[in-house]
Amino acid sequence: MLKYQQIAQLIEQKIIEDNMGQGEKLPSLGHLIDYYQVSKSTIVKALSILENRGVIYQIQGSGIFARKRKKKGYINMLENQGFTSDLENFNLSSKVVFVKIIKPTEELINNLNCSNDDDIYHIKRIRYINGQILCIEESFYLKNIVNYLNEDIVEHSIFHYVKDILKLNIGFSDKHFHVEKLSEESAQLLELKKGDPSLHIEELFYLTSGQAFDFSKTIYHYEHSQFFLQSSNF
């Protein structure tokens, strides 16, 4: 992690610890430079990250201010490390439906930019939040990047494993989503009825190198999921 990213994290922690709400003023740029003992450009970059993440807003000539915090229990749509880190205050768990190695379909070849003889880890899990079903998640990992997975690993956070054990740098993601009626099969897994509402998210995850490594399809239980998204002006 780069210096300005660390500083961004520290400033955000401080905002949370101090329980700052919408419109509360942060110390000035000069104070932040003194406090964190870093250069002006490091603070400026850190503030730019926090502004784009929706943590603060800046008014030229007036100062730096905290933004509204999300309501409890909402999933932050801009968190792209899986949602484990965002929901750490919750009791999250997974039931593994299967872990297998497959050859890619046309859809996977297009998304993961792989060839048709590459190996793919195909994983299906049901994820729970505080003991309630949160979603069905089907993931496809490129085996030449994530070269080992088993039931034990996927029962926990795959992203922690990818970052902390495999030491891969997860970069960014593209999400496409829409609402539809549940199929018979998905309804059964979610313990809902066929035709009930559901949010379907397709997400393609990349390493910081720009290489796609994980394509996931998630179907959320409409009664147990709610989402949050802060945008900033550009």
Next chain:
Amino acid sequence: MLKYQQIAQLIEQKIIEDNMGQGEKLPSLGHLIDYYQVSKSTIVKALSILENRGVIYQIQGSGIFARKRKKKGYINMLENQGFTSDLENFNLSSKVVFVKIIKPTEELINNLNCSNDDDIYHIKRIRYINGQILCIEESFYLKNIVNYLNEDIVEHSIFHYVKDILKLNIGFSDKHFHVEKLSEESAQLLELKKGDPSLHIEELFYLTSGQAFDFSKTIYHYEHSQFFLQSSNF
């Protein structure tokens, strides 16, 4: 608009014009400085905006690269100027259900941070995309900020009016959303059935000054709406 915001727009336009896809390399920092005839710090800030918007990614020591473009027909969830600008290629229109002035409810007082004798413009519209129903939108504008609205204005883009005529600077927004079954009343307006799926978005819009001015509730037609969101690493 500040210099680096203009440059960010120009670079993004160029990426679109050149039809650059995922992983295609942009000119180097040095080339961009020469080309746009601005300082290094202006280019660095412009690139930081584009990175956070999901338009590019940067690899230290390696260069600047384009990100995947969204599929056609998807609404960009990070566009916060209403979705008019994002969907400009579509044929968008609105049918006004009503425009009236009301006193705020408890929910509006909390969100718009106003007092109970402030006037609020309460607007309800049905919005159409290519002649199909896209959503029902109910908006609440603080009258002491958006001091005049009528049927004619709200039939078109309220945000263009707010920006171009009232000269207000729209800053950022907080979105909370979830999926639920349609009520009888909403189903009728969307020409769907009671109990059909729907995405409900509550969005609070702020001026760049940090002042909230518009609280909106939107219910999307599940068959005519799909969404896109690019996140970047922090």
